[in-house]
Amino acid sequence: MITAPGPTLGVVGAGQLGRMLAEAAAPLGVDVVVSDPTEDAPAAPVARDQLVGGFEDPETFRELAERVDYLTFEIELVDPDVLWEISEETDTPVHPHPDTLALIEDKLVQKRRMAEAGIPVPAFFEVNGIQDVLDAAEEFGYPLMLKARKGGYDGRGNAAIYDRHGVEAALEVIDGPAMVEAYVEYERELAIMGVTGEDEIDTFPITETIHEEEILRETVSPARSDDETLERAREVARDVLEQMEGRGVYGIELFETPDGEILLNEIAPRPHNSGHWTIEGCVTSQFEQHVRAVLGWPLGSTERRSPTVSANILGDVEERQEATLYNLDRVLETDGCNLHYYGKDEVYPLRKMGHITQLGDDSGDPTQLLEATREVRDELTFRDG
Amino acid sequence: MITAPGPTLGVVGAGQLGRMLAEAAAPLGVDVVVSDPTEDAPAAPVARDQLVGGFEDPETFRELAERVDYLTFEIELVDPDVLWEISEETDTPVHPHPDTLALIEDKLVQKRRMAEAGIPVPAFFEVNGIQDVLDAAEEFGYPLMLKARKGGYDGRGNAAIYDRHGVEAALEVIDGPAMVEAYVEYERELAIMGVTGEDEIDTFPITETIHEEEILRETVSPARSDDETLERAREVARDVLEQMEGRGVYGIELFETPDGEILLNEIAPRPHNSGHWTIEGCVTSQFEQHVRAVLGWPLGSTERRSPTVSANILGDVEERQEATLYNLDRVLETDGCNLHYYGKDEVYPLRKMGHITQLGDDSGDPTQLLEATREVRDELTFRDG
Known part of the structure; x- marks a missing residue:
């Protein structure tokens, strides 16, 4: 009880x-x-x-x-x-089980396990030296994406290689155990927040994610993909969840290729930036859902309440400094625009400082909602004056 | 800025x-x-x-x-x-201005000011002794409602008088400066959360409130009144807000009489139990709205997102004791049912310990939503075993 x-x-x-x-x-x-x-x-x-x-x-x-x-x-x-x-x-x-954390922490181990489980992933190679990268280039062609096996975050730990001349520089940037992936030409990126409860698994509605410099900028829900592709994405997400040990919310990032194929990009064993929109957008937020799951409580409804766009507020400064976010007026004046400021004392370039979530209505166009949200977000700045 | x-x-x-x-x-x-x-x-x-x-x-x-x-x-x-x-x-x-607090704190002063401002209130008399009550009975007839001028809360400080024999007992219960009101036969009770911002006033959608023993039990939004009555209630609420000095959210409790008349019952110069449903039910909650108003920020949208019922979780014990709420399972299992537990260490009879908020859909019947919510709430108990 x-x-x-x-x-x-x-x-x-x-x-x-x-x-x-x-x-x-x-x-x-x-x-x-x-x-x-x-x-x-x-x-x-x-x-x-x-x-x-x-x-x-x-x-x-x-x-x-x-x-x-x-x-x-x-x-x-x-x-x-x-x-x-x-x-x-x-x-x-x-929860989740530390084994799952270990599995996910090492991107090579993560990719291997998922591939073994039959989950579609981009082609990849283990990298212990320059020859491994050259072998990968031979097999997949350029560009390649070199990734640190551990510790990468928001684009740190990733280096794109466009030709033979870039190989050494990329290896220097990563500087440690690495893997290399075939570069995926994608139509769009998708994310699904999945959840494993005591005796149930569930998924939140699929979100489209928009990255720049490998940092998430906006999410759009519902994603602007066709129903068949979304159904395939949901199946891949459920297959991923089956591989996770222990309860909790998992962020599952996917590529949608131009021919509607779904490839697993990355997994996070925790609530994820691509699920922040669920706070206002869904009946239960990813955060409440994680609490429920970890405690072994019944999961809440993952139903979407409204079309929703979220937009990150990133550090737009040149160097580390005390944080003051200016121009909040329009955020507060815009109906259905919700502020989430994270209360970090310092801002540095591209640091995640907060996000806004804009609610739309069912008759609206997600692209217009995205544009409107970006406009409001783009007025925000940490730059004085 | x-x-x-x-x-x-x-x-x-x-x-x-x-x-x-x-x-x-x-x-x-x-x-x-x-x-x-x-x-x-x-x-x-x-x-x-x-x-x-x-x-x-x-x-x-x-x-x-x-x-x-x-x-x-x-x-x-x-x-x-x-x-x-x-x-x-x-x-x-x-904010609000302490003068407004003083005005509202004293129910007699409150009623006088509202009556002077042309706001419809139940007939009332100042009470300094038994003769004042008898005079009121002479004029309005029984039953009467004797109210302490200050400090009443959740039915404490109120005493109904049904006939001449009850007068002394009621005066003893109140024991201090008092007022007496004609008893209002009402069709239903309504509440409006109003808000005064820096240069704007606004109201949340009207809620129906259901009391027992003068303690709020449930709220239903939208209220089950006709549009004309709701419009009149909104006008009264806006007139009340015009009398308030200083920014903030105000709880405005109203009676709807059988012939559709609206009478002001009481004002609270703060977020109010009858507005808890706005947390999930509206684009902006009464609590965020109060923060915005007090800081002089733009107000948020008061639009309702879904039909919503809230139900209080009250102390159902015989005496003061350490609080454990049992049987939360069904609350957590019910789609769209949101728990708000207040974290009070002790429970006593009828103490407000938390509430649940149930989201409905636009096609649903508010009466059914109310019944369903009560059923879930009624499983909760602080009684061991």
Whole structure:
């Protein structure tokens, strides 16, 4: 039987995802304690408490585990072995399973496992030196995408190679264990937030994602693909979810090729930027859904309430500085435009500082909704004057 | 120009209204500090900080004012004179204006002012002794409603008088400055959340409210009244708002008589239980709207997104005890049913402990939605086993 106050949830990581998790947990009567190496991280003011400590630090994990009933994480930099050890030692369940985290953390291992499971992925090669890249070029041709196996985030850890002359430079940029992928010519990128509950899996409506410099800029839901392609995307997402161990929300990023083929791009074992639109756009948000899943509670409805576009607010500055976002007036004046400011003290180039979510109506055109949302977002700036 | 991080908001009172205000402020990049006499009050875990101190304590108000840019309150027990004094002394704007709080705090003063402004109110008399009640009975007949002028809440401070024999007992219950009202035979009760911004006023869609023992049990939106009556209610609400000084959200409770007349019942100078449904039911919630209004920001859209019913979760126990709410399963299993648990440590008879909000669809019947929501709510209990 489920009771309130509910179990207490410990979240490793206290960035914007932790913040939005805490915002979603409060109405459920679930207290959240977060941990993060940065003091007063974005989630701190809305969580019950924040512990200060690193993502590989057993002492921090232990202290967190001792204060909560369930553990989860909102960042892939967490050491899965240490997390598992502390979870076992303190008898505090952790979801998703750290094995899944380990699987996803290493992009080569992730791709191999998915390919073995019959999930369509771009062609890839393990890279231990220059010869591996040249072999890949021989087989797939240029351009190639060189990716760090671990630690990549928002385009960091990725380097495109357009010809033979770019190989050495790319290897220098990545500087460590890597993999190389055939470059995918895609019609558009799609994302599906999937969720694994205690004895059910479900998916949120498919979103179109728009990246620039490999950083997500906007999401459009419903995605502007045909129904058949969307159905195929949903099938791939469900196949991916079957490979995940442990409960929680997973972000599944896909390519839609010009001939309507679906390829898996990447998986995130946590709520994901491409699902922020669900806060206002769906009956249950990805954050509430993650809380429900981790606690083993029944999942909420993933139904979409309105066509929805979200647009990221990124650092548009030249260098790291104290953050003030100017020109919020139009965001606040626009009917159905919702602000989510993450409360980060400092801004640097392309840092994710917040997002806006614009609700549309069923009769509207998603492309117009996207354009209107971009216009409002583009007035925002961190540049003084 | 509006910037983020936004101004910091100080809220006197840290009950469920303060909690839901803090939940709404976080995405706007607005930090909230609350004050309350009870340590670790409901709003504490989601606010930046809680100060501990009484609602008439200048030291607490001063400490709060010195930490924030704007002050507001979520409870009428606040001393308006002290609040105004500290606001002036620390040069920290407070909204709504403490004069409005003073006006509303005293039900007799409230009714007089509204009557003078031409707003329809039930007939009333000032009560300084038994003769005043007898005079009222002479003029209006029984039943009468005796009300404490100050401090009434959720039915406390009200006493119905059905005949001459009940007069003394009622006066004893109220025990202090009072007023008496003609009992209103009503078809239904309605409520409108109104909002006064910097240079605009607006109203949320009208809600039907269902009380038992003078405690709100459920709200139904849209209200099941005819369009003409709803239009009249909206006009009365706008007239009331014109009388309010200072920005913020106001709860305006109305009677709809059998012949479609609208009478003002009571005003609350703050977000109100009858507006909780706006969290999921409207584009902007009453809590976000209050934050926007107090800070002088543009108001959000008050449009309703779906037919919506809310149902309060009240203490169903015999005596004060530690609170555990049982049987949450069905709430969580029901599509579109949203839980708001207020995190109060103790439950006592009829204490407001939380609410659920059920979203319906446009084709549905509000009466059926109400019945379905009650069924889910009625499974909840604080009674062990």
